[in-house]
Amino acid sequence: MTSPPTLSDRFAAYADAVLLEGSPAWASAARGVAADAEVLALVERAEEARRQPVLVLAVARWLGAPPGPWPELRRWLLDHPDRFLDELGRRLTQTNDVRRTSPVSLALARVEGPVALLEVGASAGLGLLPDRYGHRADDVRWGAPDSPVQLEVVVHGDLGEVRLPEVVWRAGLDLDPLDVRSAEDVGWLEALLPPGATGRAALLGQAVSVAADAPPRVERGDALDDLVRLAAEAPRDATLVVVSTGTLVYLPGRRRQEFVDLVRGLGARWISYERRGLLHDVPVVLPDGVPQDESFAVLALDGRALAVGDAHGTRLWTTG
Ligand SMILES: C[S@@+](CC[C@H](N)C(=O)[O-])C[C@H]1O[C@@H](n2cnc3c(N)ncnc32)[C@H](O)[C@@H]1O
Known part of the structure; x- marks a missing residue:
């Protein structure tokens, strides 16, 4: 062992x-x-x-x-x-990586709209705005073509056409929500980014500028304890989609399974981009030839794997 x-x-x-x-x-x-x-x-x-x-x-x-x-x-x-x-x-690790909205939006495109998005572990809520950013995978484009945030994702595998459903409601939960209009909170988000030529600080600045126009609502609360209460506020005629990206790793193991069971009990759709192997309910068969660092995370819809990818959501390998 x-x-x-x-x-x-x-x-x-x-x-x-x-x-x-x-x-x-x-x-x-x-x-x-x-x-x-x-x-x-x-x-x-x-x-x-x-x-x-x-x-x-x-x-x-x-x-x-x-x-x-x-x-x-x-x-x-x-x-x-x-x-x-x-x-x-x-302090908590609160890196709000807007690049993960590209894989999330690929899963979202498979959900019938209108949708109500509820992200657990939302940090500053930048992940609640997948439709306000532009996304591109080779010559396939989706999202907002005129957004200052333009994201590129390399996808190995077939994508087909990507059309996002209308998002009519969005809200997040975080143990320590950050506010995109607070210079101090944005400073903390910047401090979490590795200094150097990574381009991440510039991207964060662009995403904050998009979010600041209509800040996403992120409430102080726990991913499990406050989920049902917040979900009850979503409009009934929209499909509730619970999103978790890079968050469930911070829950103790037992709470992770409780979270999965809770989301299922809500009858909600569930999009996850979480570390591979973290969740029993998200099994995945790795595609041939995928490098280790490009299979760090699994993109799944309702626990069914759609792709594996790197920690940031910039390189994906579809799993069928
Ligand atoms: C690494 S960040 C990821 C943020 C965002 N989902 C993303 O992918 O950019 C994890 C976030 O989860 C929050 N968090 C950790 N445990 C939580 C819990 N039990 N309930 C709600 N939020 C939690 C942290 O405060 C942090 O903002």
Whole structure:
């Protein structure tokens, strides 16, 4: 039996991933943490859910720690343990990755409209606006062609025509909702993005500008405890579609299954873009030749896999 990855392994793996993404600064910081027993011990003082590399690095940056070189960042962390741990203890990984709306909208196109969208773990609600962004996969286009947000997704497999249903209601739930009109909240979203030539900060800025015109409603609440209450507000003549992307991993294992059962009990459609292997109810057979990092997540509608893809939703392999 293989043992679970250590905290050091997780930082080392994150260093490799974030370097590929175009952020040598965070790659070097993550490598520094991975090899430093004192800093690892500091991070281990935080609860398990807060020890994620992206959250650790974002909190250090948010507090004004030097971005590098590693010895300076290390010194800062060891000199400010209480400030760092306090902030880490009240923050959640809230990266709002607008690129995931491309796979989500491909699943949404299979739902008969009008639809009411309800996202759990919505962060700032940028994922509630798939129809306000333009999407393109090779020469297939859907969504809003004139939007400042234009997203591209590489799809291996057949797409056919993509037509989005009308979205007549949308709302999100989050343990700590962020407001696209708050400079502080947008600053936190920016702090969560790896610094460097990744293009993600510019995309976030464009999505925030689209959302700020008509901010999506995101309520403070739990993905399970508050779902039924919020769902009851959706118009009866619309198809309720519950969306979860990159969120269920933050629920304890038992709560994940309860969430799936709850959504089924609501009679709602359910679109998920979650880590492969996370949910018993979303089995998937990998297409031949799919690379490991392009099968990180599974796009599913009502638990039936439609595709696998990378963590950000930019490369998909349809599963039939
Ligand atoms: C990694 S973010 C993903 C945000 C968004 N779904 C996306 O894909 O861009 C996860 C979000 O889930 C929220 N969250 C975590 N646990 C939650 C829970 N039990 N109920 C509601 N929201 C939760 C966090 O606050 C965070 O904003």
